[in-house]
Amino acid sequence: xxxxxxxxxxxxxxxxxxxxxxxxxxxRGSQSFFWYRQYSGKSPELIMSIYSNGxxxxxxxxxxxxxxxxxxxxxxxxxxxSDSATYLCAALSFYNQGxxxxxxxxxxxxxxx
Amino acid sequence: ETGVTQTPRHLVxxxxxxxxxKCEQHLGHxxxxxxxxxxxxxxxxxxxxxxEERVENNSVPSRFSPECPNSSHLFLHLHTLQPEDSAxxxxxxxxxxxxxxxxxxxxxxxxxx
Numbered sequence: 012x013x014x015x016x017x018x019x020x021x022x023x024x025x026x027x028x029x030x031x032x033x034x035x036x037x038x039r040g041s042q043s044f045f046w047y048r049q050y051s052g053k054s055p056e057l058i059m060s061i062y063s064n065g066x067x068x069x070x071x072x073x074x075x076x077x078x079x080x081x082x083x084x085x086x087x088x089x090x091x092x093s094d095s096a097t098y099l100c101a102a103l104s105f106y107n108q109g110x111x112x113x114x115x116x117x118x119x120x121x122x123x124x
Numbered sequence: 125e126t127g128v129t130q131t132p133r134h135l136v137x138x139x140x141x142x143x144x145x146k147c148e149q150h151l152g153h154x155x156x157x158x159x160x161x162x163x164x165x166x167x168x169x170x171x172x173x174x175x176e177e178r179v180e181n182n183s184v185p186s187r188f189s190p191e192c193p194n195s196s197h198l199f200l201h202l203h204t205l206q207p208e209d210s211a212x213x214x215x216x217x218x219x220x221x222x223x224x225x226x227x228x229x230x231x232x233x234x235x236x237x
Contacts, residue, residue, distance in 0.1 A: 114167040
């Protein structure tokens with residue numbers, strides 16, 4: 012069973028701090044990884060994708076990938092109350108006719124003013 | 125309309141009703157997906173259509189019946205549902221052969237009485 016694991020949280024950080032969200036995956040064949048943000052009652056919104064080992068930065072967000080450790084993380088710098096949401100990690104697994112995303116259960120982030 | 129749209133946004137139905145959920149994507153994608161999201165559980169992939177052909181069915185009960193008439197439209201036909209089928213049903217789309225970034229619609233909140 013291919014799985015993606017995340018701490019469910021809640022993770023609470025003060026406004027302006029760095030929030031660090033972590034994810035591990037079981038399928039060594041996975042090549043692409045994604046972070047989605049989901050506000051309560053809304054659908055997931057893609058915020059970052061990463062395909063190569065190392066860091067990828069986009070504004071206040073940095074995604075980190077370590078394929079040897081099967082570990083993906085998302086850093087949010089200068090956290091704002093509007094960042095309070097559930098963050099979903101997903102790994103792309105391949106089967107004979109294409110790829111499908113395997114999602115973790117999500118980490119709830121709370122940014123306190 | 126832009127992105128991925130879903131109708132209806134909310135649906136309440138009895139166990140003997142028949143209803144359909146509709147999804148439309150305006151992104152030029154060629155793969156579409158149905159997901160189920162229940163409280164405190166990871167997103168569950170239900171069906172995948174690639175180039176209008178169903179390529180994945182994650183052992184979904186037959187009371188859920190998908191239909192993909194073309195690459196822009198996806199339906200989920202519902203009949204004789206159970207109360208435990210109450211959940212948020214999400215549609216997503218992606219481009220085959222790329223990074224498989226999936227974009228979600230707003231979802232249909234389904235309640236089965």
